[in-house]
Amino acid sequence: MGKKTIGIRFAGFGGQGIIRSGIIVGRAVSIYDNKFATMNQSFGPEARGGACSSELVISDSKVLYPYVTVSDVLVVMSQEGYDKFEPELSEEGMLLIDEDLVKPKPPRGKIKIFSIPATKLAEELGNRIVANVVMLGFFTSLTKVVSVEAMRKAIPESVPSRFVELNLKAFDCGYEYSRKQKC
Amino acid sequence: MKANPKDVFSGTYYIDGDVACAYGAAAAGCKFLAGYPITPSTEAAEAFAKLAPQIGAMFIQMEDELGSIVAVLGASWAGKKSMTITSGPGFSLMMEGIGFGAALETPFVIINIQRGGPSTGVPTRTGQADMMQARWGSHGDYEIIALSPDSPQESFEFTIKAFNLAERYRVPVMLMSDECVGHMTEKVVIPSASEIEVEPRRFYHGPKDQYLPFKPERDLVPPMVKAGEGYRLHLTGLVHDENGYPLLDCDIDEVTQKSTTRRLVDKIRANADKIIEIKEDSLDDAEVVVVSYGITSRVALKGIEQAREYGIKVGSLRLVTVWPFPEKRITELAHKIKGFVVPEINYGQIVFEVERCSHGKANVVLVPHGGAGVHNPDDIFEAIKQVAKNKEKYEGVVEYRTSLERLIFG
Structure with missing residues (x-):
């Protein structure tokens, strides 16, 4: 993606690690890739069960406008999140979905859709709680807005220490899936 | 003087503006936070509460904002750098205590993570509509200092600045942040303690029996003592003389006016270029x-x-x-x-x-x-x-x- 400022939105329901996803990518980009990344998240009841989202603005210089108005990448892990945020996606954007949880409409414009059974793959790894990180592996490989090295440094700092290994495995699983379409 | 290395959590973080305020307060040497949880400021108080045991500080959740602000005044007079953290509705409740603090020339910091709208407003969204209240919210004449950060990094830096100004001028200082900055997560670099300048409390060092709590130095700011260390201390919200005693009707003339309310205003106005x-x-x-x-x-x-x-x-x-x-x-x-x-x-x-x-x-x-x-x-x-x-x-x-x-x- 050659644009100067990139808007990314993660959407799903509360408990899927949607906000954590924004934090992991933001941390990787701003601390380890030395770019600028501003993260905002939804608050209130929706962050605890309903449609929940986090948004990330990535830029080579200081982010001036902190919110995403048109997203270049939309990562969704629930149908409600898709319904709510699909209209915000750029006509040239990328849509990443958990294929078991989201049934998309035919894409508008030049939108490209990429599907992964993230939750199912996470369950196969032993814990569905890492579905978001499987998605992040997939995201890293496809969008290239963040380096793999940066992500592998940011993940251990962003999850409880006993889950570091599982999360890194989940990340690799999602990353490889985009290349081989399986783990 | 430089910050105490124990109070400074040097490193590179990815945190929001609220949490950055807590790290800033710790670095500035804040040892007391009294507050009442209120969106969108709660994360700041929560973060400080987590740091408190590591830096020998105290966090107390009071019964409400009225209690919080007065607890902060008490802690400051006991010799600790103190603060409270709130948002619009809590800020309104604190106004009486803020005026009391200004009249007593008490150094403390109020962090206001502004929300949108009047009254309960929009708790999870931003606003900048408390700016005049910050200046004039309490009754009577007084002056305060207010700062406004634009990012988590500045939330950290300006919180330190706020404490320094509070101690320097013995005045309530307001950090007028807002929900957008408070809830925005970005990279924050906390430098080493040797790179952080902190203003120590202006303690009085003269003979005990000659201390006058409201006798100013040349810059119009009086030095302080710690309550409970044997100094004669009388603090009142009534307009008071250098001893801290209320001025009676017959005492109020040009001379006393000049040394009381006028000085509360002048110590900020006369030093405005420096502030x-x-x-x-x-x-x-x-x-x-x-x-x-x-x-x-x-x-x-x-x-x-x-x-x-x-x-x-x-x-x-x-x-x-x-x-x-x-x-x-x-x-x-x-x-x-x-x-x-x-x-x-x-x-x-x-x-x-x-x-x-x-x-x-x-x-x-x-x-x-x-x-x-x-x-x-x-x-x-x-x-x-x-x-x-x-x-x-x-x-x-x-x-x-x-x-x-x-x-x-x-």
Whole structure:
């Protein structure tokens, strides 16, 4: 993606690690890739069960406008999140979905859709709680807005220490899936 | 003096503005936080509560904001750097205590993570509509200092600055942040303790029996002692003399007035040049100057960029300290430029200060926002364009009708 400022939105329901996803990518980009990344998240009841989202603005210089108005990448892990945020996606954007949880409409414009059974793959790894990180592996490989090295440094700092290994495995699983379409 | 290494959690973090305030307070040497949880400021108090055991500080959740602010005054008089953290509704409840603190010349910091709207308003969305309340919210004459950060990094830095100013001038200092900055997560670099300058408490060192708690030094600020260490201390919200004793009806004359209320005002006004901090950009040949603060100064930069690409000579004056207000600088600029553009997330507060200091020499345009979001930078660009093109001189503040306003009101 050659644009100067990139808007990314993660959407799903509360408990899927949607906000954590924004934090992991933001941390990787701003601390380890030395770019600028501003993260905002939804608050209130929706962050605890309903449609929940986090948004990330990535830029080579200081982010001036902190919110995403048109997203270049939309990562969704629930149908409600898709319904709510699909209209915000750029006509040239990328849509990443958990294929078991989201049934998309035919894409508008030049939108490209990429599907992964993230939750199912996470369950196969032993814990569905890492579905978001499987998605992040997939995201890293496809969008290239963040380096793999940066992500592998940011993940251990962003999850409880006993889950570091599982999360890194989940990340690799999602990353490889985009290349081989399986783990 | 330098910060205590035990209080400084040096490192590179990815945290929000609220949490950054807690790290800033710790680094500044804050040892007491009393507060009552309120969105969108709770994360700051929670983060400080987590740091407290590591830095020998205390966090107490009081019964409400009335109790919180007075507990902060007590802790400050016991010799600890103290603060409270709140948002609009809590800020309103604290006003009486803030005035009490100003009258007692108590150093402490109030962090206000502003939300949108009046009353309960919009707890999870932003606003900048408490700016006048920060200055005039409590009754009677007094002056305070207020700062406004635009990012988590500045939330950390300005919290330290707020403590330093509070101790330096024995005055309540307000960190006027907002929900957008408070809840925005970005990289924050906390330097080593040796790179952080902190202002120690101005303690009195003379003979015990000669201490007068409100006898000022040359800069109009009196030194303090710790309550409970054997000094005779009498503190009252009544107008008091150098001993701290209330002035009776018959005592009030020009001399006592000069040394009491007048000094509360003068110690800030006379030192304003030392306190005021502004960030200027491209003002030399500017025809239009955007005056802004906090998150709005950041969003405004985008509108300013657009205007420059369009060929307009536009400069930016950012208020780091909103109070005291940089009156002289605004007046100076008003004589040289066509007009000011003042975007703020309210329906007109600081813009009237800009107008007052312009003395009719430059047009003043308000770009309002009702809160619960930040400006569309296009609106700021359009307002700049309007001011640059305009040949007429207007009286008073002209309100720019933003795209949102046009959408709602036609």
